[in-house]
Amino acid sequence: MEDKLGTDSALIQEEYQYGFVTQVDEDRIPKGLNEETIRLISAKKGEPEWMTEWRLKAFRWWQKKSEPRWALLNYPEIDYQDICYYSAPKKMTDRFKNEDGEIDPEVRKTFERLGIPIDEQHRMEGVAVDAVFDSVSVATTHREMLKDMGIIFCSISEAIRDYPDLVRKYLGTVVPQTDNYFASLNSAVFTDGSFVFVPKGVRCPVELSTYFRINSQDTGQFERTLIIAEEGAYVSYLEGCTAPMRDTNQLHAAVVELIALDDAQIKYATIQNWYAGDAEGKGGIYNFVTKRGHCRGKRSKISWTQVEAGAAITWKYPSCILQGDHSVGEFYSVAVTNDRMQADTGTKMIHIGNHTRSTIVSKGISAGHSANTYRGLVQVLPDAVGCRNYSACDSMLVGATCTANTVPYIQAENSTAIIEHEATTSKISEDQLFYLRSRGIDEESAISLVVNGFCKEVFKQLPMEFAVEATKLLELKLEGSIG
Amino acid sequence: MSSYFEINELKAEIEGKPILNGLSLTVAKGETHALMGPNGSGKSTLANVIMGHPAYEVTGGEILFEGENILELDPEERARKGLFLAFQYPVAVPGVTVASFLKHAHDAVYGEKKLKAAEFLKQLRADMDFVGVDQTFLNRYLNDGFSGGEKKRMEILQMLTLRPRMAVMDETDSGLDIDALKVVSMGVNKLVGAEFGLLVITHYERILRYIHPDHLHVLIDGKVAFSGGPELVKRLEEEGYDWVRNEFGKEALMA
Ligand SMILES: Nc1ncnc2c1ncn2[C@@H]1O[C@H](COP(=O)(O)OP(=O)(O)OP(=O)(O)O)[C@@H](O)[C@H]1O
Ligand SMILES: [Mg+2]
Numbered sequence: 180m181e182d183k184l185g186t187d188s189a190l191i192q193e194e195y196q197y198g199f200v201t202q203v204d205e206d207r208i209p210k211g212l213n214e215e216t217i218r219l220i221s222a223k224k225g226e227p228e229w230m231t232e233w234r235l236k237a238f239r240w241w242q243k244k245s246e247p248r249w250a251l252l253n254y255p256e257i258d259y260q261d262i263c264y265y266s267a268p269k270k271m272t273d274r275f276k277n278e279d280g281e282i283d284p285e286v287r288k289t290f291e292r293l294g295i296p297i298d299e300q301h302r303m304e305g306v307a308v309d310a311v312f313d314s315v316s317v318a319t320t321h322r323e324m325l326k327d328m329g330i331i332f333c334s335i336s337e338a339i340r341d342y343p344d345l346v347r348k349y350l351g352t353v354v355p356q357t358d359n360y361f362a363s364l365n366s367a368v369f370t371d372g373s374f375v376f377v378p379k380g381v382r383c384p385v386e387l388s389t390y391f392r393i394n395s396q397d398t399g400q401f402e403r404t405l406i407i408a409e410e411g412a413y414v415s416y417l418e419g420c421t422a423p424m425r426d427t428n429q430l431h432a433a434v435v436e437l438i439a440l441d442d443a444q445i446k447y448a449t450i451q452n453w454y455a456g457d458a459e460g461k462g463g464i465y466n467f468v469t470k471r472g473h474c475r476g477k478r479s480k481i482s483w484t485q486v487e488a489g490a491a492i493t494w495k496y497p498s499c500i501l502q503g504d505h506s507v508g509e510f511y512s513v514a515v516t517n518d519r520m521q522a523d524t525g526t527k528m529i530h531i532g533n534h535t536r537s538t539i540v541s542k543g544i545s546a547g548h549s550a551n552t553y554r555g556l557v558q559v560l561p562d563a564v565g566c567r568n569y570s571a572c573d574s575m576l577v578g579a580t581c582t583a584n585t586v587p588y589i590q591a592e593n594s595t596a597i598i599e600h601e602a603t604t605s606k607i608s609e610d611q612l613f614y615l616r617s618r619g620i621d622e623e624s625a626i627s628l629v630v631n632g633f634c635k636e637v638f639k640q641l642p643m644e645f646a647v648e649a650t651k652l653l654e655l656k657l658e659g660s661i662g
Numbered sequence: 663m664s665s666y667f668e669i670n671e672l673k674a675e676i677e678g679k680p681i682l683n684g685l686s687l688t689v690a691k692g693e694t695h696a697l698m699g700p701n702g703s704g705k706s707t708l709a710n711v712i713m714g715h716p717a718y719e720v721t722g723g724e725i726l727f728e729g730e731n732i733l734e735l736d737p738e739e740r741a742r743k744g745l746f747l748a749f750q751y752p753v754a755v756p757g758v759t760v761a762s763f764l765k766h767a768h769d770a771v772y773g774e775k776k777l778k779a780a781e782f783l784k785q786l787r788a789d790m791d792f793v794g795v796d797q798t799f800l801n802r803y804l805n806d807g808f809s810g811g812e813k814k815r816m817e818i819l820q821m822l823t824l825r826p827r828m829a830v831m832d833e834t835d836s837g838l839d840i841d842a843l844k845v846v847s848m849g850v851n852k853l854v855g856a857e858f859g860l861l862v863i864t865h866y867e868r869i870l871r872y873i874h875p876d877h878l879h880v881l882i883d884g885k886v887a888f889s890g891g892p893e894l895v896k897r898l899e900e901e902g903y904d905w906v907r908n909e910f911g912k913e914a915l916m917a
Contacts, residue, residue, distance in 0.1 A: 608753070611753050611755050613716065613717075614749070614753050615763070615766075615767075617713045617714075617737045617741055617746075617747055618763075618766075618767035618771075618820060618824065619767050619824065620738060622738070628763070628766065632758040633757055634757065635756070635803075
């Protein structure tokens, strides 16, 4: 009998339920990128002079550089002059000048359709939400309660206006404007994103969540997120993202910076479900993201959890700089690719402080004709004593036409370091599937059970309701007719 | 009597290697049959083919369950018709808890609406007590790190949960201690009755003291070489398969 799993792509077909487009009047600037564009964006946001200069510095550096091409990713050249760098629903553009500015009803509907409540009246229990539509943040819930505790949760644009000292103190200190090509592009043109500040000793009682939505065509989305946890503070943050189905590629280049001072803890989770293009690889989001956490203080801890289930191209390595002694970095990742999707993702753990520890758990699932690469760096600097790393990178292949790669770099320059690395690549087990099917469970559900089981260690890191969402998302990704 | 479960001239191979060579066997409703045979004679192959393992290719013959040839059905469809296989080597499924697996399986066979989660759990807990599986296993990953005996009990627990009408047990007794053997047999005997057919694959007489077969078959080189009454178990245990080979082998191998 022919091995059913060998009959490739038809086995697994996703259905993208977030692919609709919202009709809104847009305030759009012309396509193209030059210093004028940047000044225009900065002006639209009503930014102070220092911010404009900061952006320009990034832009000037970016102009001199070229796109990095070392990742195992294949995509045509991106024409940066053919992208619109600012688009906002018209009714929104004045929001930040007027406290009781209305949210465009179409935008509100969009988020309702996506299951994201943006009104205070309909807010989620235990989760504060910021929603970003194309280039602007449209709503942030739970503000008052958080404010009473001294926690700031707002859009980055508001933060630049209302808390300039905090922003100036921290922005670009983890990912400088000249860090890499995409980060510097983001620094030049970022339009919105979230800002979180949790003061000393405060434990944020709710999950903070941002939901990013690309709606407009030919628009890049460049959000910037900055999270600061002062001494002993704790915050758990989650971001989600979707985009309409379009047959042209769209660029998304985000930067996220996390800063944890002494004894602070930041948990950052992502459920990424950008439109991935169709089965032939037409359309989809190019996702070039720089995420980095800085364990600046002693005993601080930063955890990244990511479920990467969408985007045509994913280039993303959430990292931890473990500077404070005894600080801890964690990276838990599930990356599922299907059809013609390509993902090159992983992490960097840079051990600078003594007795710093890091854990990496990566689960890659490839199906269809996709390519899925884990790329990770564990580095222990020469004078960092007693550091530990544990890495486990597992890949599962569903079908015979996909590929999986594991590219671990280990640079232990101090002899006291203990580094453990495990990696496996396997085909989804026919015996496991048969066992489940022999109990009445159909093949599709059996695949989804096995794959979800494979990812359990990572899903366990997510807040409860998001773990459920992640499980469902994976199921959806693995749904389809069997060839 | 109309046949309940009937295998006719079944031929099957794996990776081009013939394993079953025209095997026939009939289990009537309400009967228990024992199947014995030397290592490698094809017992597990038969069990897997009955359940529809995709790695085995059926090259001839038929398997009828209540008159329907099930060879065209997917494993899950066979399970939903009331077939069950207790595996000789149950595989582990990391990350999938016993509770969630059993609920999925039960719902797949009986439909989601049939039992509320609470009722299901109540019944499940009772079954667990019956076969001596600790309640903490509900939250463990299926067969992951289970001892040999625990895996076998888990197979019987699944069987009680799914209440099949025709079951094949592939060496469920192997590796069980005396107490476990009794418990497992009691579990099976809960299902044994007028509406149930059972095929017990075993190497040992001792399980047949608890589960009483009506007939016994000896499989040699992928064919039933000999069938008889339960009284022949003793002789097999004492004299081994050479006796069958000498007496029936030539004939069996002639085909
Ligand atoms: N997946 C496989 N690939 C190759 N050969 C196989 C495979 N499965 C079974 N076989 C071969 O088929 C033959 C019959 O095996 P089977 O497991 O059915 O025997 P058995 O009667 O159950 O033996 P035992 O009493 O040891 O359990 C053996 O020679 C075995 O090596
Ligand atoms: Mg066997």
